[in-house]
Amino acid sequence: MNMDVNNRLIVIDDNPDIHRDFRKILGGIAPAANTPTLDSLEDHIFGEPISTFASKAAFDLTHCYRGEEGCNTIRDANADNKPFFAAFLDMRMPPGWDGLQTIREIRKFDEEVTIVICTAYSDYSWHEIASQAGALDRLMILKKPFDPIELEQLARSLQERDALVRRARLRTDELESAVEERTRQLRKNALTDRLTGLPNRAMLCDRMFTLLSTRSGQSRVEFALLFIDFDRFKVINDSLGHKYGDKLLCAISERLTRELRVSDSVARVEACSPIAARLGGDEFCILLDNIPDIASAEAVASRLVTILTKPYQLDGHEVISTPSIGITTSHIGYASAEDMLRDADIAMYRAKQTGRGRYVVFDRSMYEDAMKRQQLEYALPGAAQRGELIAHYQPIVALDDGSMRGVETLLRWNSPNLGMVPPNDFIPLAEETRDIMPIGEWVLRTACVQLAQWESELQEAAPFVTVNVSRIQITHEAFLRQLRQAMTDIPFTPEKLVIEVTETALMQNPQAAERTLHAIRELGPRIYLDDFGSGFSSLSNLQRLPLNGLKLDRSFLECLTVSRRSAAIIRSTVTLARDLDVALIAEGVESLEHVALLQAFGCEAAQGYYFCRPKPASEIGVGRAILHRLAA
Ligand code: C2E
Ligand code: CA
Ligand code: CA
Numbered sequence: 255m256n257m258d259v260n261n262r263l264i265v266i267d268d269n270p271d272i273h274r275d276f277r278k279i280l281g282g283i284a285p286a287a288n289t290p291t292l293d294s295l296e297d298h299i300f301g302e303p304i305s306t307f308a309s310k311a312a313f314d315l316t317h318c319y320r321g322e323e324g325c326n327t328i329r330d331a332n333a334d335n336k337p338f339f340a341a342f343l344d345m346r347m348p349p350g351w352d353g354l355q356t357i358r359e360i361r362k363f364d365e366e367v368t369i370v371i372c373t374a375y376s377d378y379s380w381h382e383i384a385s386q387a388g389a390l391d392r393l394m395i396l397k398k399p400f401d402p403i404e405l406e407q408l409a410r411s412l413q414e415r416d417a418l419v420r421r422a423r424l425r426t427d428e429l430e431s432a433v434e435e436r437t438r439q440l441r442k443n444a445l446t447d448r449l450t451g452l453p454n455r456a457m458l459c460d461r462m463f464t465l466l467s468t469r470s471g472q473s474r475v476e477f478a479l480l481f482i483d484f485d486r487f488k489v490i491n492d493s494l495g496h497k498y499g500d501k502l503l504c505a506i507s508e509r510l511t512r513e514l515r516v517s518d519s520v521a522r523v524e525a526c527s528p529i530a531a532r533l534g535g536d537e538f539c540i541l542l543d544n545i546p547d548i549a550s551a552e553a554v555a556s557r558l559v560t561i562l563t564k565p566y567q568l569d570g571h572e573v574i575s576t577p578s579i580g581i582t583t584s585h586i587g588y589a590s591a592e593d594m595l596r597d598a599d600i601a602m603y604r605a606k607q608t609g610r611g612r613y614v615v616f617d618r619s620m621y622e623d624a625m626k627r628q629q630l631e632y633a634l635p636g637a638a639q640r641g642e643l644i645a646h647y648q649p650i651v652a653l654d655d656g657s658m659r660g661v662e663t664l665l666r667w668n669s670p671n672l673g674m675v676p677p678n679d680f681i682p683l684a685e686e687t688r689d690i691m692p693i694g695e696w697v698l699r700t701a702c703v704q705l706a707q708w709e710s711e712l713q714e715a716a717p718f719v720t721v722n723v724s725r726i727q728i729t730h731e732a733f734l735r736q737l738r739q740a741m742t743d744i745p746f747t748p749e750k751l752v753i754e755v756t757e758t759a760l761m762q763n764p765q766a767a768e769r770t771l772h773a774i775r776e777l778g779p780r781i782y783l784d785d786f787g788s789g790f791s792s793l794s795n796l797q798r799l800p801l802n803g804l805k806l807d808r809s810f811l812e813c814l815t816v817s818r819r820s821a822a823i824i825r826s827t828v829t830l831a832r833d834l835d836v837a838l839i840a841e842g843v844e845s846l847e848h849v850a851l852l853q854a855f856g857c858e859a860a861q862g863y864y865f866c867r868p869k870p871a872s873e874i875g876v877g878r879a880i881l882h883r884l885a886a
Contacts, residue, residue, distance in 0.1 A: 255845070257416045260339045260619025262331070263409065264316045266324030266356065267344035267372070267723045273317045276342065279402040280409050282312025325359045327369060338367050340409065341415035355376055359389045365389050366671040375397040391824040393597060393833050403851055447532040449642050450507035458531040458539055462591035463544065466584065480540040480552035481580040481598035482558070485610045487536035490573055501568045502575065503536065505867045512537060513561050514554075528554075532567030536575075539598070548583055550613060555579045557614035562757055563611055567634035576611035577600050586616075600624045633669050638696040642668050646868035649881055650717070650839055650861045653853050660718035660752065661863060665693070666870040685726045692794060695736045699744065704871050706746040712877055720782060722751040725759035729766040734773050741777060754805065756784045757791055768799060782839070787823060796834060804831055806833045808842020808862070810850075825855045831857075849884060 265276045316338070316342040318324035324341065331337055345353035357369055358435070369392060379388075380395065387393050396408060426716070445457040453461075457760075465477055484506070491499035512529045529541040545551050554797065562577040580601025588594040601616035603624070608614065626864040637643055684690040701721045708716035727733045741748060753774055760767040771781055780802035783795070788807035796804075806827055810820040825842070829839035840852050843862030852860055866874055866881050877879060 259413065259655075260337070261311060262316065262336060262338045263340045263342065264327060265342045266318045266321060266347070267342070267605040268319050268347040268784055269344065272344065272372070276405075277315060279405050280313040281315050313413075313699045316339070317348075319568055321347055321356030322351070325356055329363055332364060337783060339501070340368045340370055342370045342372050345371055350833040354376070354383060354386060357393075361388050366392065368392045368394065370394045370396050370408065370412070372396045372398055372400070380710055406749060427559070427854045438473055447834070450504055450532050452507050452511075453529055455529040455531065455533045458529065458541060460592040461529060461541060462594060466588055466591065466594075468567045468828060471765050474556045475834070476544065476584045478583045479549070479594050479598045480542065480551065480555055480558070480613075481595070481602040481806065482538040482540070482562075482577045483602050483606065484575040485606070486575050490575060491785045494568075494571060494573070494845070498568050498571065498573070500574055503532070503564045503569065506538065506562065507532060509561055510558070513558060514540065516596055539595070541785055545583070545826070548581070551581050551583060552613065552615065559785055578605040578610050579613035580605055581613055582616040597621060600879070626685065629672060630675070630683050631687065633671055634680060634684060634687065635644065637667055637689075638692045642669055642670070643693065643696055644870070645697060645704070647704070647871050647874050648861055649866045649867045649874055650720070650859055652859055652883050653849065653857060653884065656880045656882045658717050658881045659859055660720060660753070661874065661876070662720045662868075663697060663722070665697050666724075681724065683726055690724050690726045691730060691732060694724060694733075696719070697721055698736060699740050700815045701747055702740045702744040703753065705750055706744050708876055709746055709750065715877070717722050717751065717876060718750045722754045722784065725756070725761070725762055728755055728759055728770050736769060736776065737777060737779070749778040749780060752782050752802070754782045754784040756789065757786070757795060758789045760795065760799070761790060767877060773799055774849045782837070785886055787827065796830070803837030803839060804839060811840065811844070811848050811862075821851070824852070826855070826856045828857050830861060853884075
């Protein structure tokens with residue numbers, strides 16, 4: 255701390271004797287023999303000569319004889335960064351400035367230096383001086399004649415105060431700059447993603463806001479937003495651990511930045527630099543400014559798909575994660591960054607739905623779909639408990655005599671807000687949200703109750719009842735429990751219940767699905783393979799799985815005049831079913847021609863609008879011997 259101590263002081267007095275006294279007392283010069291006043295004083299006070307300067311450093315004194323001169327010297331010293339901590343100032347210095355004027359002049363540029371007025375008498379009262387000099391805490395009076403010890407003590411304490419003040423100021427400065435640095439850091443943290451160092455959502459939105467507000471009113475495409483989400487990221491995170499998840503995110507962000515630098519210098523010389531940002535999780539965004547048209551945004555997206563799809567090496571683990579990219583552009587006329595982000599997100603979602611590892615450009619209809627989906631998502635949970643579900647039944651007809659052999663249970667949702675929602679609209683969503691489990695249980699139990707009722711009315715003649723079971727249900731541990739419970743609670747013949755399951759549903763987890771099918775068969779119900787021929791049909795399924803029937807997908811009958819190829823497939827499926835000894839039901843029969851064709855091929859049963867649309871149980875005419883008169 256010693257280096258902080260300022261020992262410079264200035265004496266401004268027109269009397270050379272005073273200067274000599276100051277030098278003696280404060281300047282570190284040993285008192286001379288011819289200084290009787292001092293010597294006698296020392297003797298008087300201490301009984302021996304004062305020896306303050308033996309142990310303490312002397313002051314560095316500057317001597318001035320006139321007010322103007324003193325004032326300039328103080329100014330120069332300040333400019334030199336060697337300020338005085340105190341100025342001892344005489345009050346009367348004719349013919350130049352007097353003490354008060356000197357103070358006023360000094361105070362014009364220096365509020366710091368402590369001014370000590372040394373005076374025997376003054377032309378001004380203390381009151382006058384105080385009111386005119388300003389900075390009273392830096393103003394003192396030392397009455398002449400003064401004791402040397404009084405002067406030295408005063409000088410020392412002023413020096414100490416000065417040192418304290420400066421130390422405090424230094425500390426404050428340090429604190430201030432620490433606070434500044436911390437604030438800068440916090441601001442930076444608030445705008446960048448910790449993990450990757452990329453700009454974060456806040457910074458991206460900020461940039462988009464600026465772009466939107468400066469460009470509004472022009473109609474051509476000016477900037478595009480690419481929303482990127484990575485497939486299977488969660489799987490990687492869960493299987494390899496978060497450490498690898500983080501590494502993958504960093505690797506992705508490096509690739510993004512590198513690719514954008516390249517594409518920027520190659521393709522868009524005059525454009526502003528694109529910004530890559532991380533929104534959180536595995537979601538990234540690219541802001542492409544100054545693009546001439548959508549095609550150039552698509553070109554960047556296409557390159558990104560290629561580059562980001564390449565495998566990542568993470569400490570010896572090779573990882574693949576394909577990006578799905580949604581694109582939207584400012585020509586839509588966005589009012590806010592959030593809206594633009596939302597639409598890019600919607601387009602990304604569409605890219606994911608339609609196959610992943612691709613990009614999709616946003617259009618208005620996607621927004622409407624997304625809104626609809628959101629409404630469904632909101633309304634669906636609890637639909638079964640609220641009694642909004644309805645079971646319709648569609649007859650399955652024997653093609654030899656037109657009698658009703660069975661019925662397929664087809665679910666409808668009558669939502670108070672959305673009206674009648676067809677199953678294709680809400681079942682995929684219910685599968686995603688797992689609402690399919692309570693919904694599926696409701697369908698199963700409702701169909702079983704209906705079957706029990708028909709059996710009590712018609713005994714043997716009651717139709718079999720089929721129930722569609724989704725891919726989620728078939729591998730869910732609760733499904734068999736639900737089935738067993740229904741069989742315990744509801745009195746029906748197990749063999750009259752048929753579970754319909756599609757091949758695609760079986761593909762996701764073939765072993766688990768196969769186990770469930772065997773368990774179902776052991777309980778009694780039968781199993782039909784639904785939509786046969788539409789997906790990835792594999793003959794090995796037919797050989798391996800415990801199936802009782804096939805439902806030929808309606809696409810084979812879809813065109814009014816069945817193509818030769820379809821006809822060939824229908825014919826061979828009939829043969830196949832016969833050879834495998836399983837039932838065959840053709841779906842989608844809409845005309846008498848269809849009926850005739852199926853009869854000609856020897857197909858035993860069918861279902862379709864030609865016979866009956868799906869309807870409530872009371873309306874389909876169960877119990878009537880013949881549902882429809884068939885052309886012979
Ligand atoms: P799916 O299992 O293939 O059911 C047959 C679909 O074809 C039904 O559509 C039915 O109304 C329709 N259909 C019947 N005859 C004809 C016809 O002659 N021409 C045409 N064009 N269509 C016909 P729906 O009721 O809209 O059901 C659609 C799909 O929803 C079903 O296809 C099934 O996959 C699913 N689904 C229906 N109910 C349930 C359910 O309770 N649980 C599950 N998991 N899925 C269900
Ligand atoms: Ca079905
Ligand atoms: Ca079907």
